Amino acid sequence: MTRPSTWDTTPAKARWEATPATTARREAPEWGTTPAEALGPLGVPLVDLLDRVLATGVVISGDLVIAIAEVPLVRLSLHALLSSVNERVRAPWTDSGPL
Amino acid sequence: MTEAPTLTYAFAVCRGGDLTAPAEPLAELPGLGTGAPVRTVAAGPLTAVVQDVPAAGYGEEALRRRLSDGAELERCARAHHAVITAASALAPAVPLPLATVYLDDGRVREALGDRETSFLTALDRIAGRVEWGVKVYAPTGPPPASEAAPAEGPGPDRSGRAYLDRVRTRQRGREQRHTLALRAAERVDTVVRGLAVAARRLRPHGVEVTGKHRAHVLNAAYLLDLGRERELRAALASLRHDETEVQIELSGPWAPYSFADGGITDPGPTP
Numbered sequence: 001m002t003r004p005s006t007w008d009t010t011p012a013k014a015r016w017e018a019t020p021a022t023t024a025r026r027e028a029p030e031w032g033t034t035p036a037e038a039l040g041p042l043g044v045p046l047v048d049l050l051d052r053v054l055a056t057g058v059v060i061s062g063d064l065v066i067a068i069a070e071v072p073l074v075r076l077s078l079h080a081l082l083s084s085v086n087e088r089v090r091a092p093w094t095d096s097g098p099l
Numbered sequence: 100m101t102e103a104p105t106l107t108y109a110f111a112v113c114r115g116g117d118l119t120a121p122a123e124p125l126a127e128l129p130g131l132g133t134g135a136p137v138r139t140v141a142a143g144p145l146t147a148v149v150q151d152v153p154a155a156g157y158g159e160e161a162l163r164r165r166l167s168d169g170a171e172l173e174r175c176a177r178a179h180h181a182v183i184t185a186a187s188a189l190a191p192a193v194p195l196p197l198a199t200v201y202l203d204d205g206r207v208r209e210a211l212g213d214r215e216t217s218f219l220t221a222l223d224r225i226a227g228r229v230e231w232g233v234k235v236y237a238p239t240g241p242p243p244a245s246e247a248a249p250a251e252g253p254g255p256d257r258s259g260r261a262y263l264d265r266v267r268t269r270q271r272g273r274e275q276r277h278t279l280a281l282r283a284a285e286r287v288d289t290v291v292r293g294l295a296v297a298a299r300r301l302r303p304h305g306v307e308v309t310g311k312h313r314a315h316v317l318n319a320a321y322l323l324d325l326g327r328e329r330e331l332r333a334a335l336a337s338l339r340h341d342e343t344e345v346q347i348e349l350s351g352p353w354a355p356y357s358f359a360d361g362g363i364t365d366p367g368p369t370p
Contacts, residue, residue: 044180044350045350046173046176046177047304047308048232048350049176049177050172050176051232051301051302051318052180052230052320052357053176053179053194054176054197
């Protein structure tokens, strides 16, 4: 029984280099096999969830979110996403500086 | 009336008859944690899954602040997802985007009425199907050792020109690897599309999310019939075996978030 991907604190580079590609692929996070487990809200990677709850969905306008739903909501949320990812992942990219 | 004013937060839309009998499981959900039960609003042939939320906490300005905060955004996204997942388990459900808020139930009915046909079309399309996410990553780390250090020694070759040649070679190698990864991603997409009834490309994640040492070359969602999970996994296992230059990740099954709108799916790469 495997859980969905959780954020790994190992810097991506170290992870990639330390793990032979074949092993990395074999061990790539898989979702649960029972629907209840796989669809459970816990453990679903936040970034994949935000891809879905923000950027997609039926084109319908709520009364109050029109102003923020059109574009700014996504930007706002990306900003929030990045700060939340930062906290979780301990920013593996900060040590390598900007590109 | 002394109660604090509320708004109606809408999570998902189902076909009317599908939800009326087994709606009790929804009432037990915390939803957004406002204390109000998750309930349904009927509108003609459709039913919306909704919850009352306090106007003070979910009005436009409050919502904007709420969703600007990472922790609160995550909480709302997971709460939203939990209700949609529960509704999807009871009946085909069209997920609504995060933070779809109406002034009251009447406005929910109007909104559903306005788009009745497209909701019914969407419900037909997603019934008996689930969404799967496939992501493909390419390593962007240092090139293989053979490429990185082309027989270099302390000799007459250590000139500016030799240095430039090495830089160019390295740059070319990077570009070639990226091109190969994109081609691999297209092959993955083609195979999975072959199993799917609809496909959609999502925006690949930037370096802030993936980390500097791998690039996201495919972020795609596929709508598959419920019975095809085994085929999908087998196809991906085979792709992972063949496409050694990239990492392939699968997520799902998801409620059909990416296939909720009026049948617009991208036609795939043009050859």
